[in-house]
Amino acid sequence: MAIIMKLSVIILAAGQGTRMKSALPKVMHKLAGIPMLEHVYNRSLELGAEDIHIVYGHGGEHLHDYCSDFDVEWVLQDQQLGTAHAVQQASPGIADDHIVLILYGDVPLIKSKTLKALIDNVSSDSISLLTVVLEDPCGYGRIIRHDGEAVAIVEHKDATEEQKKITEVNTGILALHAGYLNECLNKIDNRNVQGEYYLTDVIQLGVKDGKKIITSQPDNTYEVEGVNDRKQLSKLERIKQQEQVELIMAEGVSVADPARIDIRGELDIGSDSFIDINCVFAGNVTVGRNVTIGPGCVISDSTIADGCIIKPYSVIEKATIDNNVEVGPFARLRPGAHLKQNSRVGNFVEVKNTQLGEGSKASHLSYLGDTEVGSMVNIGAGTITCNYDGANKHKTIIKDGAFIGSDTQLVAPVTVGKNATIGAGSTITRDTEDEKLTLSRTAQKTIKGWERPKKI
Helix, strand or coil: CCCHHHEEEEEEECCCCHHHCCCCCHHHCEECCEEHHHHHHHHHHHCCCCEEEEEECCCCCCHHHHCCCCCCEEEECCCCCCHHHHHHHHHHHCCCCCEEEEEECCCCCCCHHHHHHHHHCCECCEEEEEEEECCCCCCCCEEEEECCEEEEEECHHHCCCCHHHCCEEEEEEEEEEHHHHHHHHCCCCCCCCCCCCCCCHHHHHHHHCCCEEEEECCCCHHHHCCCCCHHHHHHHHHHHHHHHHHHHHHCCCEECCCCCEEEEEEEEECCCCEECCCEEEEEEEEECCCCEECCCCEEECCEECCCCEECCCCEEECCEECCCCEECCCCEECCCCEECCCCEEEECCEEECCEECCCCEEEECCEEECEEECCCCEECCCCEEECECCCCECCEEECCCCEECCCCEEECCEEECCCCEECCCCEECCCCCCCCEECCCCCCCCCCCCCCCCCC
């Protein structure tokens, strides 16, 4: 039985990724909202690795800048001389009594369950190898067996025509004791068609030294699929999305069409909720029970409590929504928006860094920025809080029970009194009194002799 507490992981991420046609390192291209490399790093953490080593190459010098929060040792592979050479850049720094797991930064869908089974097969007398059976094994190293036992891996370019008929192939993922790995790496040469140092030669060396090669397989072949171009990345993206949707559906969430939803991060959603088509969830999103989310909504890094209705095409970013709130359609909640219980934000309303009190409403065509709105307030259509003077932001306070007439401008800093009424079409530049009507209008008049301009 492998000792997980003494696990070291080497992640190979030095490939140039030329087929991606991108200035971005291949392993930094995102799948389900996070870089492929981060998926592999997260699996390493889930396995309880004591140390993680990422091997990168030329063109990836800024890789660790993108992943500055990773707790890893970054190792440069100066020359691209093969997989064994890449592993050898990191392996000397690993304690001999550790188990080493070799992973790949462009194989993002590998599961912890698969890797745990692989690691558990490692002993002082064995090497653990992950293989997979493919209908079309072209391009992959073939697993050579003798009397049922794996004895070697032959790369496709080095294989005979008979060996190319073998459908069990090497995934490149293996685990063994670090001390023995280093012994093998010192013996590997590059006498092969490609002139590279193959990590697969460890298997032949192990057999020669009397080690047993124990193979295991993933539940699904896509777990070991690598990404070399954008088409392959797109294929794995849909597989990952399908997996995530199936998980939330198993927890009691209804989804109108599982093929038309994207979860680009973490979505924690309660039972009896419903998600309509073409919704995107990014970052960390928490949604309560019995929530309805209409089509075309984009929700990121936000919390939505029980019983809410999010109507179509609303955009919600870094916002907090309490119980039984209605949002939209076509509403935008920006960072710092907090809608309290039973409040409502309607169509074409934008809310930023604003608290909307319990039972308050802004039903249409308004902007509320840097505002504190009390309870049971009515914000009329076209109301704007003028929070920016060109240099600094200022706050608007609207106290409980206030009624703001349509097409009002509240020029911050300003306070609207409790139960105050603001007449439609007003521009308010000073604090208003409680319980009073305040308005700013000129007397209506008709200008005689005026003619509408005409095109010349």
